[in-house]
Amino acid sequence: MTAGKARLAVGVAALLLLTGCAAGGRGAEPPPAAAARTTGSTAAGVDAARGFHSTRGYRATPVPVRIGIPAIGVTSSLDRLGRAPDKTVQVPSRWEVAGWYAPGTRPGDPGSAVILGHVDSKRGPAVFYRLRELRRGDLVEVARADGSTVRFAVQRTEQYDKRRFPTDEVYYPTLTPALRLVTCGGEFDATVGHYRSNIIVFATLRP
């Protein structure tokens, strides 16, 4: 059996076992007299229930268009980023402009929104040059396409070797609104033209 078929077979088993917990036979319908509690309260409850509508009209949160980080003097529009063909994250095409990882969370929604920016170019500092200076409590503002602004407070700033990049902590969905800011840091490897580490700022939604 291939790994895929084996997984599917076990998936079937899991679901069948969950189905097996159904009541089946118990919980029989009550006789009419028992069910029809013809009190005024029940009649009012029934009337209210007939007017019930489940919540609808889901509206997606607007996309982010601009970031501001007053503590380090950053203001930038935001490019949309995705995943490159080699499965790494795309990076902004301009040194002075940050980018939002669009397949992920929109800032303010549950989950971690990810904004990336370059630390430098061969000519000098880039948009996130001072990112590593951010400290707990510093403010990050993200403006959205509808004109609203969502604010985050920095919790911590960490440096990670790129070979041990905490993918789940940065990109994995959660139900808590958060923001991750990512740039490069640490040693610069001149032989390949890249830094060996990433600086990651972890921030949470400010009420």
Next chain:
Amino acid sequence: MRSRTGPVILAMSILAAMAACDSSPPDRSAPPPTTQVSGHPAEHQAGHQEEHQVEAAKSPTALAGQLQQYYAQHTLLAMRQMRSVLTATPAYRQAADKELEEYTEELAQIVAAKFGDAQGERFEQLWQGEIAHFSAYAEAVAGNDAAARQQARSDLLADADAYGDWLAGASGGRAQASGAAAAMRTHAEQLMEQADAYAAHDYDRAYRVERQGYEHMFAAGTDLARASLAPKAAATLDMPVEKLRAAFAMLLGEHMQLIIDTQRATFDGAPQFKAAAAQVNANSAALTKGMGVIVGPSKAGEFQEVWAHHVEGLLEYSTALASNDQAEKTAAREEMRGYGSRLALYLSDIVRNELPLKPLTEAWGAHDQHLVDQINAYAAKRYDEAQEMELDGYGQMLGLAGTILGAIQRTLSPQLPVGGSQTGGGGTAHRRR
């Protein structure tokens, strides 16, 4: 007595086995393997296995799932028991008392397995004392006895402090007494507040606090699991994968419980129904937001539409039952079947067929059946049976949530970016150091 957490642990064990079947390299998103399954499914199906010994789950994540379920369900049972006192419904109270007692015994067995027999006994004493004081509080509110009410409040706050001391001692300092006591004080305050609100006919507040209380104790279950684990094992509970599983299990379990509230409130009156239904809608909105994180905005809107029909079908059935309209009941059941299939199709699609459609449809059908059965029993005043259905249905819902989230995790992880970002190219930042 029987195991309530079998389906949850079972689902987690099977998910671990599914991960093990995969020949690909180890995946952080897969739950750690569990080596033991508590609550054999046949036993669970039989339903009345007396003197069943509940075993603590062995993997950290399965243990957390087990304790989240027990703590959250305890909270709801205690709230319902208090309301049965306020509404002077002794038969319902008797059913809730019985389930609270059994739940306490089972929980104490798990605690004993993790912290030792003596600690299990002490926990059981504390828990029984707390339940008695909740009852005393509800009786004092019902009897408008201010002195008795104050005494019950003092006792409950003392219970919370005693719990903090107990957990700090039992865990060898892994849990802090002050933090555990504060969590239990919040729990006590929430249960008292919902009782006060219910007695004052402020149903909006009563049901809102109920939902907060459920969510609070679901998280407290995680804290209890964490306190029983070595630091390395406890750290797995903070992994994003596990947090997502717990969050969805909490929301789907909450859905089940709020539907039960709302179905039953149909028999109680318009204000009760509206207040309970508002919390159903709040839960549905949270679930849709959560789905949006996983599947994106467009598919989240699709989920909300299918989910809305699922919820409406369940409430249409209880409305038909309360008004004794056979034709409407039949129509509601048909609608539930139709939207159960659509929901299964949606879920199977978003996990790219990791979960096969037919058993997934049947699992949603089982969820609907639990809710239909519990309201049938409740309407006929067979409260013991209604409680049994509630507890079985809650366990099944959490098990199903675990299975779905496992499939989502396997689908999601390969889509995440690999490695770090190349967000620097000049060496300037390095040179300035």
